[in-house]
Amino acid sequence: MAKLTIAEMQARAAVEKPAPGMPVIKVGMSTCGMAAGAEAVFATLGQEVQARGLDARVARTGCAGMCSMEPLVEVKLPGEPAVMYGGVTADFARQIVAACAENKPLPTEFRVPSIGQLARVSGEPVGTGSEPKQYRIVMRNCGVIDPEEIDEYMDRGGYQALTKVLGSMTPEDVIEELKAAGLRGRGGAGFPAWLKWKLTRDSEGEEHTIVCNGDEGDPGAYMDRSVLEGDPHAVLEGMIIGGYVIGAKQGYFYIRAEYPLAIQRIEKALRQARAAGLLGNNILGTDYSFNVEVRLGAGAFVCGEETALIASLEGKRGTPTPRPPYPSVKGLWGQPTMINNVESLANLSQIIVHGSEWFSKIGLGKSAGTKVFAVTGKVKHAGLVEIPMGVTLREVVEGICGGSATSVPIKAVQTGGPSGGLIPAAALDTPITYEDLIKLGSFMGSGGMIVMDETDDIVELSKFYLNFCVDESCGKCAPCRIGGTQMLRVLDKIADGNGTEADIATIKRLANAMQKASLCGLGQGAPNPVLSALRYFEPEFRDRLVSVKN
Amino acid sequence: MSATQIEDDVAAISKRWKSKRGSLIMALHALQDRYGYVPRDAAMSLGEQMDVPLARIYEVLTFYNYFRLESPGKHVVSVCLGTACYLKGAPNLLKRASETLGIAPGETTADGEYHLQVVRCVGCCGLAPVATINELLLAKVTDEILDANLAPGRVDAAAATAGANDGKA
Numbered sequence: 001m002a003k004l005t006i007a008e009m010q011a012r013a014a015v016e017k018p019a020p021g022m023p024v025i026k027v028g029m030s031t032c033g034m035a036a037g038a039e040a041v042f043a044t045l046g047q048e049v050q051a052r053g054l055d056a057r058v059a060r061t062g063c064a065g066m067c068s069m070e071p072l073v074e075v076k077l078p079g080e081p082a083v084m085y086g087g088v089t090a091d092f093a094r095q096i097v098a099a100c101a102e103n104k105p106l107p108t109e110f111r112v113p114s115i116g117q118l119a120r121v122s123g124e125p126v127g128t129g130s131e132p133k134q135y136r137i138v139m140r141n142c143g144v145i146d147p148e149e150i151d152e153y154m155d156r157g158g159y160q161a162l163t164k165v166l167g168s169m170t171p172e173d174v175i176e177e178l179k180a181a182g183l184r185g186r187g188g189a190g191f192p193a194w195l196k197w198k199l200t201r202d203s204e205g206e207e208h209t210i211v212c213n214g215d216e217g218d219p220g221a222y223m224d225r226s227v228l229e230g231d232p233h234a235v236l237e238g239m240i241i242g243g244y245v246i247g248a249k250q251g252y253f254y255i256r257a258e259y260p261l262a263i264q265r266i267e268k269a270l271r272q273a274r275a276a277g278l279l280g281n282n283i284l285g286t287d288y289s290f291n292v293e294v295r296l297g298a299g300a301f302v303c304g305e306e307t308a309l310i311a312s313l314e315g316k317r318g319t320p321t322p323r324p325p326y327p328s329v330k331g332l333w334g335q336p337t338m339i340n341n342v343e344s345l346a347n348l349s350q351i352i353v354h355g356s357e358w359f360s361k362i363g364l365g366k367s368a369g370t371k372v373f374a375v376t377g378k379v380k381h382a383g384l385v386e387i388p389m390g391v392t393l394r395e396v397v398e399g400i401c402g403g404s405a406t407s408v409p410i411k412a413v414q415t416g417g418p419s420g421g422l423i424p425a426a427a428l429d430t431p432i433t434y435e436d437l438i439k440l441g442s443f444m445g446s447g448g449m450i451v452m453d454e455t456d457d458i459v460e461l462s463k464f465y466l467n468f469c470v471d472e473s474c475g476k477c478a479p480c481r482i483g484g485t486q487m488l489r490v491l492d493k494i495a496d497g498n499g500t501e502a503d504i505a506t507i508k509r510l511a512n513a514m515q516k517a518s519l520c521g522l523g524q525g526a527p528n529p530v531l532s533a534l535r536y537f538e539p540e541f542r543d544r545l546v547s548v549k550n
Numbered sequence: 551m552s553a554t555q556i557e558d559d560v561a562a563i564s565k566r567w568k569s570k571r572g573s574l575i576m577a578l579h580a581l582q583d584r585y586g587y588v589p590r591d592a593a594m595s596l597g598e599q600m601d602v603p604l605a606r607i608y609e610v611l612t613f614y615n616y617f618r619l620e621s622p623g624k625h626v627v628s629v630c631l632g633t634a635c636y637l638k639g640a641p642n643l644l645k646r647a648s649e650t651l652g653i654a655p656g657e658t659t660a661d662g663e664y665h666l667q668v669v670r671c672v673g674c675c676g677l678a679p680v681a682t683i684n685e686l687l688l689a690k691v692t693d694e695i696l697d698a699n700l701a702p703g704r705v706d707a708a709a710a711t712a713g714a715n716d717g718k719a
Contacts, residue, residue: 032674035687067676070689219632222673257579257616258672260685295572296579298614301670315574317613333571376634376675383676414633448675450633464636468670474613 001150003277005285009163017155021078023056023100025049028072028143030063030229031261036070037089044090045073048097056100062230064143065384069112072143075100086112115143119386123354133400135362137370138186138223138346139386142230147265150272153233159278161349162237166286169352171201171245180356182368183348187213187304187341188416188445189521190367190434196338199328200246203336208248211332211339212239213309214255214262217301218417219468221448223372224342226384228255228262231346232269236292238345240279241352243290246338251292254309257299267294301418301472304446305520306331306339308474319474320520341446343372364390367433371444373415377451380405387432394428397451408453412536414461416445418468419525421532422458441532458537459495459544462530466491469526480523483514487530499545507534551585556592559584564599574602574610578617586626587618615670622665623658627651627700628682632671635679643679643696644668650700664700 004012027033027042045058064072069086075096076082083106085092092110099106119134136142145152153159165174178194185191200208212235216224228235239251255263270292273279281289295313302308303318306327312318313332331337347369351359360368367389373396376382380402387396393413397403404410412422421442423430430436434444452461470484487510493499511527518524534541563580567573577596581588588611597604611617629635629644648654651664658665674680677689683699 031672031687032676032689035674035677035680035689067674070677216673217670219636219671220634220675222671222675225673256673258669295576297616298575298579299616299670300614312575313572315572315576315610317609374675376678377637382634382678417633448633450637452637456637464633 001272001276003275003285005277006163006167009159009284010167012154013157013160013163019078020057023054023078024059024076025056025096025100026059026061026074026076026143028062028064028070029060030226031259032063032067032226033070033072034261038071040090041071041073041088041093044093045097048094052097052101054097054101056097059146060148061144062142062147063226063384064115065118065139065226065386066112066381067383068381069383072112074114074143075106077106082114082116084112084114085110122350123358125358133391133395134386135370135388136386137350137359137362138227138234138343138372139230139384140350141234142226142384145231147230147232148268150233150269150276153231157353158233158349159237161352162240162278163284164352165241165244166284166288171247174241174245174352175201177351177356178348181351181359182356182363182366183344183351183359184367184434185341186343186347186371186446188419188443190444193340193344196328196340197242197245199326200336200338203329205336207250207333207335208246209332209335209337210239210242210246210248210251211309211313211337212251212253212342212345213304213306213339214253214259214266214342215297215303215309216256216259216342216446217297217304217472218446218448220376220414220450221374221417221446223374223384223447225256225259225262227342227346227372228259229265232262232265233273234346234349235342236266236269236273236279238340238348239292240273240283240290241348242338242340242345244288246336248338249290251290252313252332253292253294254297254303254313255294257296263294263296270294300474301468302474302520302522305522308520309339310337317474319476320522322519343447362388364388364431364433366435371432371447373447373449375401375449375451378405378408378410378453378456379403379451389433390431392429392431393423396432396449397428401451404451404453406453406455408455410451411454411456412452412458414442414450414452414529415448416443416525416528417448418465418472419443419521419528420445420448421528422452422461422536423532424536441528441535443528458533458540459491462533463488463491463495465529466526469522473522473526477517477519477523479514479517480519480526483510483518484523484526486510487514487527491530494541494544497544497546499541501545501547503545504534504538504541551589553591556589556595560592560595560599564596568600574600574607575614578607578611582617585621587621589621590619621658621662622667623662625663625683626665626667628667628669628672629655630670630672630674630678630680630682631668632675632678634675635671638678640679643681643691643693646693646696647681647700650697 122140308318
């Protein structure tokens with residue numbers, strides 16, 4: 001591809017792409033899909049189309065979000081709405097091709113809702129309530145485009161935000177737009193994005209750096225993996241704009257080594273963007289030059305903490321340092337550094353293209369926009385959902401995901417992973433906003449939402465989460481290193497039926513010390529699952545105490 | 551592997567990464583990709599070629615869970631103990647794998663065929679419980695799927711699994 005200019009990009013936006021005049025068959029080829037056998041389905045479809053001499057296109061795409069129904073295949077005949085199939089086998093793939101080839105109606109079995117039936121798409125108005133609950137801004141291209149083809153991303157308006165920014169906006173304009181939009185960090189804490197961008201831009205330094213945090217370590221969460229695999233250019237575009245705004249020449253993707261497909265797709269996206277003049281020297285023919293490299297995580301949950309991530313990028317042990325100084329002032333190599341979550345960056349181009357007014361109307365109150373959740377555990381339709389914030393937990397768990405997967409009722413939902421908290425079934429009517437979840441003793445977190453049913457043992461679960469944090473504690477500060485281990489010992493004692501009344505008080509005291517005195521978010525958050533379990537399910541702990549049993 | 555082979559491998563890796571700041575972890579990833587673990591000789595050679603003290607290399611290697619210091623054997627069996635998998639019975643799968651192979655998590659069978667380990671979330675929670683054998687990801691793992699993939703004398707992990715997955719997910 002020849003290097004593009006701003007004028008060429010603008011011209012490209014004006015051209016409407018005609019709909020393909022042949023059947024298009026897409027297969028979900030993200031990690032989930034492949035694990036469920038998508039490669040065999042893809043191969044079979046290709047062979048059958050060829051064997052029958054059918055004029056049809058078999059394409060790969062990313063994760064449509066219905067992970068429990070993989071492998072997913074979408075069939076779009078010219079002039080007809082798309083039909084989605086779930087749990088597709090090689091045999092069934094042959095039936096699909098046969099129907100296309102013989103001009104027969106498409107099979108009616110194995111059908112699942114199509115993306116169009118599930119969700120509104122980025123740019124559409126907020127609506128009045130009769131439309132689907134899901135609203136896909138971050139996942140707008142996931143399950144729609146071939147993530148390995150930059151042209152498909154550009155045909156859906158990709159890199160138009162970058163064109164607009166470089167063509168007509170100053171960095172301050174972008175920051176104002178972000179402020180008006182009300183975008184907050186999607187990594188969990190919800191810090192206003194515009195402020196982070198402004199603080200980094202305003203910091204003195206020789207080499208400002210932008211980092212995309214793709215070290216999704218929270219067990220039970222995989223939104224970032226799906227976006228990196230399903231729409232890598234969306235994240236990259238956000239990063240290139242970010243680099244322009246803060247005045248960076250260099251950016252890094254920090255991605256978990258456990259996500260080989262995400263790494264491979266990001267690397268491919270980088271090569272394509274460079275070839276197209278969207279990355280590298282003189283981007284789109286302007287004075288702006290920016291490069292991006294990939295760095296791999298190596299299995300340390302604490303590296304989700306900004307200062308620990310920076311240490312890891314410097315090739316060291318991932319131990320956090322006290323803040324301030326914040327990375328926006330003194331980060332990588334002592335220079336101003338802006339770390340953004342994958343989902344935050346994927347939102348960016350949409351705010352630029354559709355405007356802050358549109359974005360700020362989605363969501364509720366101070367929680368503007370959407371949030372992607374990985375809803376898993378004892379739920380019927382496990383998968384990814386993207387909803388406008390303000391939708392209730394019940395609408396997500398029961399409405400969109402079909403409620404309990406077993407005959408047993410739902411007992412609780414955990415958000416925020418090992419630093420979050422349990423939310424009892426009775427509180428499911430709470431709207432999902434940053435503030436409301438904190439009131440319940442949990443927090444937004446990066447987007448894990450784990451559903452538990454009445455058979456799940458809360459005491460064991462508390463141990464499970466705490467055990468994770470004890471394992472992952474970097475050992476630098478005593479409250480986290482020692483407090484966690486002590487608390488686990490007391491929990492073990494209670495779980496084994498040897499606990500006393502005093503032990504419950506000890507847990508609360510230790511939790512308080514860890515929350516107040518730990519150096520970073522890992523130690524401060526580690527007691528949360530235990531505390532929230534005690535807050536809502538204390539009788540389950542008490543039932544195991546020695547005094548009760550005897 | 552011979553000492554010269556290691557020297558050559560490390561030279562190539564060092565050439566790729568030495569000039570880049572903070573790239574020690576990337577170089578160690580490259581070593582592990584090459585050998586399946588980070589052999590001591592290779593770590594020592596890397597230290598010399600990249601001018602990094604051996605203590606620095608080991609402080610990093612021992613901090614991150616991803617790096618292995620011993621050869622894992624031919625087939626690395628990883629059982630995911632992320633939260634979703636945990637809720638869907640992963641602890642029992644781990645126990646079963648451990649009994650079938652006769653080793654505890656973190657150990658390698660005497661014949662060097664299998665290494666069993668626990669992983670924290672491979673990001674496929676929608677298909678929980680999951681396990682991996684080398685690069686191959688097993689979805690919605692049942693006792694039967696696990697047994698089929700750990701059957702004694704089974705030559706190729708991939709073949710049996712492709713069958714097990716077909717149409718069942």
